[in-house]
Amino acid sequence: MTLFVLDLGRDLLALGNVVLGGDFEKVRYVVFKQVDRYIADFDLYASTLLESLGLVGRAAVFFTAADISKMRRAEGRLVELYATVGLANPACIGATHSREEHTVNILVVSRVPLSRRGLLDLYRTAAEAKAATLTARGLCGGRPSLGTTSDAVLVAAPPGDAHYAGAATEIGSETSFLIYEILNK
Structure with a gap:
């Protein structure tokens, strides 16, 4: 399988650093x-x-050199996650990077309605959880890791009024935990 299409069931507001579909688009x-x-x-x-x-x-579109048939999925009460994981080109702080083509792609689908600011906070939380998890895994041999050099994160949620989705919130805590779990499978 070289293609995976996920139907979210309805239009959601999305934010991320994907090629298309991540600019606060539905x-x-x-x-x-x-x-x-x-x-x-x-x-x-x-x-x-x-x-x-x-x-x-x-x-929205993610590209990856990682094997899509090994797509990872995790579900919580407030969010659902999908990830492709390829760790061949780590982004280590203070190191030179290769051009190998692997990525860590993470999709976070929130059941909690979020404002644009809340969506941005969820994106931040997901990116931080990814970096912390991969650093803890030793991806960069003891140096801090950002992930890989071509990672993408997309968060999607129903439009709403909640402005916060950081680690101190229930949704942020669950998202961080599930990212840790999904990247350690």
Whole structure:
């Protein structure tokens, strides 16, 4: 399998550093596409992919060199997570980075309605949990790790009024724990 399309069941507000669909856009679908080589124009490739799937303007896109058939999933009371995990090119603070093509891609789908600020806070929480988990795993041999050099995180939630989703909140705590769990499988 080189493609995984997740139907979120309804339009959700999304934020992330994915190629398409992460600029506080409404998305119904999330596409994980496995690639075996570097793509010169990821935007064009993603647009063409969504067009072929009939999902233009309705989906976010992750690219990865990690094996999509090994997609990881975790579910809590407040969030559901999906992740592809490839650790071949660690992003270690103070180190030179390779151009190997592996990624850690994390999708966090919230059941809690969030404002734009709340979505941004959930994104921050997810990115911090990823870095802390991979540092604890020793990805960089004792140095702090940010993850890998091409990671992407996408968070999606129903629009709402909750502005906070950090570690001190119930949703942030659950998200951090599930990211720790999913990256240690």
